[in-house]
Amino acid sequence: MSVPERRPGDTRRAHQLIGEGRASLPASRDKTRGVFLAYEASSYLALKEPELAAHSADQALQLARRIGAPRCEQLVQDLVPGFQPCRTAPGVTELLALAAA
Numbered sequence: 001m002s003v004p005e006r007r008p009g010d011t012r013r014a015h016q017l018i019g020e021g022r023a024s025l026p027a028s029r030d031k032t033r034g035v036f037l038a039y040e041a042s043s044y045l046a047l048k049e050p051e052l053a054a055h056s057a058d059q060a061l062q063l064a065r066r067i068g069a070p071r072c073e074q075l076v077q078d079l080v081p082g083f084q085p086c087r088t089a090p091g092v093t094e095l096l097a098l099a100a101a
Contacts, residue, residue, distance in 0.1 A: 011047060015040065031072060034063040038075035045082045054083065054091035061098055 037060035
């Protein structure tokens with residue numbers, strides 16, 4: 001079995017589909033929404049898109065704290081070191097302050 005070749009548009013389409021799926025989740029699935037946001041942040045960080053990553057991570061962290069979802073909060077906390085080199089990117093300073101609070 002061979003692994004399909006990745007194309008540049010694959011990531012963009014994947015993020016679009018994740019966003020659509022996340023938007024369709026009912027409020028009762030907020031933990032799932034938070035986990036998806038944290039995974040999305042991780043993906044954006046890996047793609048060197050710190051502004052998008054910070055936005056997703058911020059949403060995930062706020063949601064996790066609001067609903068009491070420690071696993072989701074830990075997923076975001078695990079990303080914090082990856083944001084250190086890009087702390088001047090929009091949203092990153094605010095995310096780091098929120099994560100430290």
